[in-house]
Amino acid sequence: MEKKLLGLLGSEDYIPSNVPELLSQLGMKPNQQQVLQSLLKSLEKQGKIVRTKGNRYIVAKEADLVPGVIQITRGGRGFVQPDEAGLGEISIPDSKTETAMHGDRVLVRLDVKPGQQEKSGSVVKVLERRRSQFVGTLQRSRQFLHVTPDDPRLPGAIYVPEPRDVGRKPNVGDKVVVEITHWDSRKTAPEGEIIEVLGSPDEEGVDMLSVLRHYELPLHFPKNVLHEANTIAKSRPDNQPSAQECAGRVDCRPHNVITIDPDDAKDFDDAICIQRHGDQWKLWVHIADVSHYVLPGSALDVEAKKRGNSTYLVDRVIPMLPEALSNELCSLKPNVDRLTKCVEFVLSKDGHVVSSKFYAAVIRSKRRFTYKEAYGIIQVPPTNETEQMLHDAHAMAQKIRQQRFKDGSLDMDFPENKIRLDEHGKVLRIERIENDESHQLIEEYMLLANEAVAGRLMGLNRPSVYRVHESPKEKKLSDFREEVLSHRVQCGNLTHRPEVQKLLHRLSTLPIGPALKIGFLRSMMRARYAVEPLGHYGLAKPKYTHFTSPIRRYADLVVHRSLFDKVELNAGVAKQIAEHISATEKNSADAERDSKEVKLYAYLKAQIASKKPQPYAALVTDVRNFGFFVDVPDLGLSGVVPLSAIRDDFYVFDQASRQITGRHTRRVIRLGDNVVVQIYKLDSLKKQVDFQLVVPKEEFPRSRKSERPERRERDRSEIKSAPPRKPGHGHKRAQQGKKRKR
Structure with missing residues (x-):
């Protein structure tokens, strides 16, 4: 009936009709009017059709109306991802979002203009509230x-x-x-x-409870889910799979399998082993076999799908699966048998994949390493067989990594901050986590496995979900290129990948480089899940999915079922899953960011109250007429230094050179400068952080001491009359985070 109705409304000779007229045109009986009205209401809610004046119906597309999900920035602008694949993102000015809120399904009227490249439009109707x-x-x-x-x-x-x-x-x-x-x-x-x-x-605790409630994160699992998980665990008294479960699997228990994870991790879902075979190498990438325990349609599956992924807040984990599975039976702990899905590679001595095969296996991990332990071992000569394997794995991973960048992959890794809390939930210290060689060792093998699995799925033509990262829009690349050139940095055509790589390499050698790298990151699309294998721009991989973390990501569980368990997945269902888990991932990322921010804001408020704020090294990332923006790596925050907060001089903004200069000291502040700042003001409601420039005493000009009071007063009045900063403007980086999830 739906297909017939849409066919009628989309036909060339169709004239907008009301319900009685449609009833007649469809050859339906009068007593079927309620059925037709129900269908019309459903299609209208989906945004496929529109009811016009006189209660007449038309296809939404015919009137340049497009349904989709809106994302709203902190500055108020909207971006709609249309339901129909391939239409591309639609930009919505902040004055045309109507009553739409972040995450709502909306109907957008396209603003069609001759020669317009970027799609823009206005919200005409909210189809469905994501939340209330x-x-x-x-x-x-x-x-x-x-x-x-x-x-x-x-x-x-x-x-x-x-x-x-x-x-x-x-x-x-x-x-x-x-x-x-x-x-x-x-x-x-x-x-x-x-x-x-x-x-x-x-x-105490209200800050994190606010985050949990805001992002609708559950504190507990439903009873039926816990019962199902505990039943599975208790049916294996020694917390290991039975001999019957291990039968028929490839037995990899004799292999020297190891895991490498963060020091506080409990859900170990990947393990590796590498061995020399003549002049080639064999690599085994083992991933926890969650699909063996979590069956489609079970209570565990329904809850895992609903959550979409685990969420790692600053003080706790909201897991996708109960601990009986995530931290125990599925976790690849050392010295116990564990079921896995394995990708076995034959690699050439220079790191190229010669062949790969996929199968169910059973392992017994020999040792669990933390990243710190693994890094320490690969820096010194090995003393035993396991340490030698770690050295071999490191050497091969670096060869694969070099080849990946040679193939066009972009180096966009940034250090991350780990906030450590005390027993009262207050910031104890902030640790800087670098993407060192121990992280790269695991990362390269996981990327290799994800790519191989995607290729296999595509070869089998099975509906599944893929991890996609689309190319940036040409306009954003063009705008970024102009920004780079304005700082007298050589830059080619960024629509050509080699030019992007050249620029990123060039920026790594310049003081201004980190600030511009952040700008490039902001010009890129966000990675998401889709049923179409659109490839991964950042990694330069035409075939890519997520396979290596089924304990914490539902996407990986779906992929396991599609490839290994041969679970038939309807294309429409796969699309719904892809859209849902893209949304839950974004929700979790926002929650993780906010959980860090509330702790950092409390930490900085305490510094303001103590009147002894700490100094922090900062990088200037933008310069405006009202101040300059800084990125503070030790806090993982961005903020603004208002000109009114610089007390040593009156500063003048030069738009042409994009720098500010002290009128008397001649001190210059420009993009890429390293400065020292301290907290100045904090607005938790608007999520704005203002810093104050810390000027060493030796930099204060002596002439200022003898300067006439009236002159200083005039300078202050000039500062006050400077253009005011817009609320919320320029604070997006603190909320967005700097590292995209691959």
């Missing part, structure tokens, strides 16, 4: 109570009545959960009601 409940701070104006959402992408205020039946009476300033009940127009504020009081933001 939000976390915010309760505030009171003269007449009304309202909640200011924590997420700056949401409306500025949600008006609420006095809360009732919420367990405890909230105070002004408390964190609460509010549900939007009414919002019809962008011209009016939304209305809602408080459904939960979390408590004062200064109470």
Whole structure:
């Protein structure tokens, strides 16, 4: 019926018709009107058709109307990913998002202009709300109570009545959960009601509870899911697979299999072994066989699919699977039998893949290494067989890595920060995690396995999900190129990959390089999941998927089933899964970022309160007429240094050279400069961080001491009259994070 209806509405001679007319044209009986209306309502909700004036129906596409999911930036702009593959992203100005909120399904009218390259449009209808409940701070104006959402992408205020039946009476300033009940127009504020009081933001634990509620992350597994996981675990008393389960699998237990993971990891889902075979090498990449225990349609599967992935917050893990599986039966712990899915490679001595095969296996890991331990071992001569294998694995991984970059892969790795908390949940220290050779060792073998599995799936033509990273838009590359050239850095045509690689290599040798690298990262598309094998731009791999982390990613579990278990996956179902897990991944990434931020903000607020803020090395990433933006690696934050916060001089902005210069000191600050800053102001609601430049005493000009008071007063007034900074402007990098997930 749906196909017949859409065929009618899409035919060339179709005239917009109402329900009775459609009933007649479709040859349906009068008593079938309710069935037709139900179908029309469903298609209208999906955005496939539109009801016009006079209750007449047309195909949405015919009126340049496109359904899709909107992502809204912190600056207010929207970007819609259309439902139809291949249409490309649609840009929505902040004035045309209407009442759409981040993650909603919307109907967009395309703004068609001659010669226009970038698709743009305006939201005409919200088809489906992704969510209606939000976390915010309760505030009171003269007449009304309202909640200011924590997420700056949401409306500025949600008006609420006095809360009732919420367990405890909230105070002004408390964190609460509010549900939007009414919002019809962008011209009016939304209305809602408080459904939960979390408590004062200064109470221990409220900060993380706010993150959990905001991103709708579950604190517990449903009872039926825990029961199923515990039943599976208890049926194997020694917490190992039975002899019957191991039968029929390739027995790799005699092999010198090892794992390498972070020091605090418990879910070990990958292991490796490498051996010399004549003038070639054999490599085994073993991945935890989660699909053996988590069957399609089971309670475990339904919950894992819903969660989409594990979420690693700063103080806890929200796992995709219960600990009985994720940290025990599936985890490739040492000295116990474990079931795996294996990709076995034959490699040439220079690291090229000669052949590969795929099978179910059983292993017994000989040793668990942390990255620190592995790094220490490969820096000194080996003392035993296992250490020798680690050296061999490292040498081969570096050859594969060199070949990967020769094939066009882009080096966009940035160090990451690990926040360590004390027993009260406060920041104890911040550790810098470098992508050293021990990380690269594992990374190269996982990339190799992901690529091989994708190629095998494509060869078999089985519906599945792929990890895709599309090429950047030409306009963004062109804009970035102009930015690079404005700093007198040589730059070719960035639509040609060799030129991108040349630029990235050039930037690695320049003081300005790290700042421009961040700019290039921002010009790239976000990696996602799709049913079409579109390849991975950043890795320069035409065939790529996710296979190596089924304990923490549902995508990998789907791939295991498609390739090894031969589970038939409908293409439509695969598309739904791909879209869902792309959304859950983004949600988890945002939650992980926010969990770090709330701890860092509390840490920095304490510094402001103590009046003894710490100095931090920072990199200038942009210069504007109101100040300059900095990236602070030791905090993993970005922020702005307002000109009004620089006390040693009055600074003048030169737009042509994109630098600011002290009028008296002649001190110059430009993109790529290394400076020292300290916290100046903090707005947790707007998620804005302002830093203050720390100027060494020897850099203060002596002439300033004898300068007339009226002159200093005039300089201050000039600073005050400088163009104000827009709320939220320029703070996106702190929220986006610097490393894209491959």
